[in-house]
Amino acid sequence: MSIRRGLTAGLAAVLVTSSLFLASCGTGDDEASASPSSEKPTRKELTILRTNDIDGWDPDGARVVASWVTLPNVLEGLVRVAKDGVTIEPALAESWVFDAAEPSYTFTLRKDVTFSDGTPLTAEDVAFSATQWVKGERLGSMFADIASATAVDPTTVKLTLTRPSTFLLDFLASGIAPVVPKDYAGKSREAFYQDPVGAGPYVVDTYSAGVETVLARNDRYHGEPAPLDKVTYRIVSAPSQQLAQFESGEADIIESLDPTLAGQVPESRRQTVNPASKNLDVIFNYASELGRDAAFREAVSYAINRDQLVEIAYDGLATPVKGIMPPGTIGSVGCDCDAWRHDPEAAKAALTKSGYDGEKLHLVTEVTSGDSPQIELIRADLEAVGIDVEVEELDLQVLLERVAGGDYDIGVGTYSNVSPTAGDVFFYMYVSKFFGSGAPVEPLLEHFNTFAVAADADAKAAAVRGLESWAAEARPIVPLVSTSLVVPVSESVHGLKVRPYSRYYLDELSVG
Numbered sequence: 001m002s003i004r005r006g007l008t009a010g011l012a013a014v015l016v017t018s019s020l021f022l023a024s025c026g027t028g029d030d031e032a033s034a035s036p037s038s039e040k041p042t043r044k045e046l047t048i049l050r051t052n053d054i055d056g057w058d059p060d061g062a063r064v065v066a067s068w069v070t071l072p073n074v075l076e077g078l079v080r081v082a083k084d085g086v087t088i089e090p091a092l093a094e095s096w097v098f099d100a101a102e103p104s105y106t107f108t109l110r111k112d113v114t115f116s117d118g119t120p121l122t123a124e125d126v127a128f129s130a131t132q133w134v135k136g137e138r139l140g141s142m143f144a145d146i147a148s149a150t151a152v153d154p155t156t157v158k159l160t161l162t163r164p165s166t167f168l169l170d171f172l173a174s175g176i177a178p179v180v181p182k183d184y185a186g187k188s189r190e191a192f193y194q195d196p197v198g199a200g201p202y203v204v205d206t207y208s209a210g211v212e213t214v215l216a217r218n219d220r221y222h223g224e225p226a227p228l229d230k231v232t233y234r235i236v237s238a239p240s241q242q243l244a245q246f247e248s249g250e251a252d253i254i255e256s257l258d259p260t261l262a263g264q265v266p267e268s269r270r271q272t273v274n275p276a277s278k279n280l281d282v283i284f285n286y287a288s289e290l291g292r293d294a295a296f297r298e299a300v301s302y303a304i305n306r307d308q309l310v311e312i313a314y315d316g317l318a319t320p321v322k323g324i325m326p327p328g329t330i331g332s333v334g335c336d337c338d339a340w341r342h343d344p345e346a347a348k349a350a351l352t353k354s355g356y357d358g359e360k361l362h363l364v365t366e367v368t369s370g371d372s373p374q375i376e377l378i379r380a381d382l383e384a385v386g387i388d389v390e391v392e393e394l395d396l397q398v399l400l401e402r403v404a405g406g407d408y409d410i411g412v413g414t415y416s417n418v419s420p421t422a423g424d425v426f427f428y429m430y431v432s433k434f435f436g437s438g439a440p441v442e443p444l445l446e447h448f449n450t451f452a453v454a455a456d457a458d459a460k461a462a463a464v465r466g467l468e469s470w471a472a473e474a475r476p477i478v479p480l481v482s483t484s485l486v487v488p489v490s491e492s493v494h495g496l497k498v499r500p501y502s503r504y505y506l507d508e509l510s511v512g
């Protein structure tokens with residue numbers, strides 16, 4: 001199982017492996033590539049392979065990372081993440097002012113912006129859109145700090161807050177806070193998102209669910225016209241098929257390749273992030289007595305050899321965890337403790353104290369190509385201390401349903417955050433009850449609220465450290481390793497800069 005925004009019942013957040021996008025600090029930075037010869041024709045189309053399709057165009061339904069990556073290219077928001085993966089830069093807003101005393105954000109919009117259908121975009125549209133972010137049934141609580149949205153004048157909008165949130169701006173850049181026409185241009189929300197009209201650099205050309213999405217350049221975009229005429233996202237679930245299409249030239253980018261296959265792609269043709277902003281975790285079914293058994297969770301944690309996973313399963317393209325927050329997350333401080341060590345004897349002792357009686361347990365995970373040995377290593381480690389498991393690999397949507405329905409004992413998957421703030425991790429762990437496991441989150445809320453209003457880096461670090469200390473003792477989930485992100489990219493692609501937290505923008509890409 002690959003936990004991307006985890007496994008959530010209400011939020012049904014995100015279990016994905018190969019559609020994760022995170023910061024790039026590795027090789028293959030095509031920004032340094034030479035420009036193609038003027039004598040050669042410039043190709044105007046690009047094909048990107050991904051494992052999972054988007055969840056549709058309504059941002060409140062975003063579960064898989066593909067949605068968070070794709071939607072802002074059509075449905076642009078006020079701000080977005082800069083190439084450094086840290087800074088928030090203007091999008092539809094050209095500037096903003098934060099007033100911590102009131103508290104509020106006041107945004108000044110770019111002038112003469114239109115939606116892709118030519119309709120002028122004004123502060124009234126932004127104010128309406130903000131009310132829709134807050135009303136979202138699944139993700140509305142991300143924006144709960146917005147008390148009201150007011151159009152001050154045609155190019156100024158004010159968001160009055162319930163508290164001086166230090167990470168709301170990051171959430172606005174996450175990809176699911178789009179500006180849409182007021183009142184959905186006279187349509188229902190459902191009808192509007194069947195054929196969305198946005199203000200991003202691209203428009204939807206064709207969409208075939210589960211097959212491919214084709215975007216075309218928006219010639220009415222407020223910024224520089226996108227270099228590409230069309231971009232095709234093609235759904236290819238098997239890593240071996242992804243590699244075959246990439247190597248044959250049928251595709252230009254693989255959004256995220258299984259790190260165990262990285263050696264099959266030359267370093268000059270891939271971007272690699274290690275550590276990235278994602279953890280491989282174990283979750284437990286808290287609806288069961290065993291899932292609520294702290295001694296059993298402790299036994300599982302001590303049983304698994306994280307160093308072996310890094311060396312054998314990931315060929316070094318991972319790092320043992322130091323806490324439940326992915327180390328690539330801005331503000332991650334880890335835990336100054338030994339709670340996540342490999343200790344088979346301690347595992348056996350904890351198992352003896354637990355209520356486990358030797359029954360075969362049901363371990364669920366996302367289906368893989370069969371080339372990745374991490375699940376077999378985990379199973380062997382568990383059985384070595386006396387925990388008997390049977391593994392079932394499931395397609396992503398089936399896996400989400402199984403976890404939401406509590407039809408499992410243990411789950412294994414990868415979690416990633418999608419915006420440049422530790423608040424993102426806090427939020428999803430809280431709202432999803434630790435990725436759909438049902439683990440108690442009340443203790444987490446105290447640290448979350450402290451982080452939300454922290455005035456400086458030291459105060460934020462203290463809140464994160466408090467979270468990690470509590471998690472090391474309670475073990476609501478068991479983090480294993482922080483996995484790398486491997487992004488194969490054709491040498492003909494220019495401008496790709498894979499940011500932290502699942503972010504890159506199509507208007508920066510060209511093909512020569």
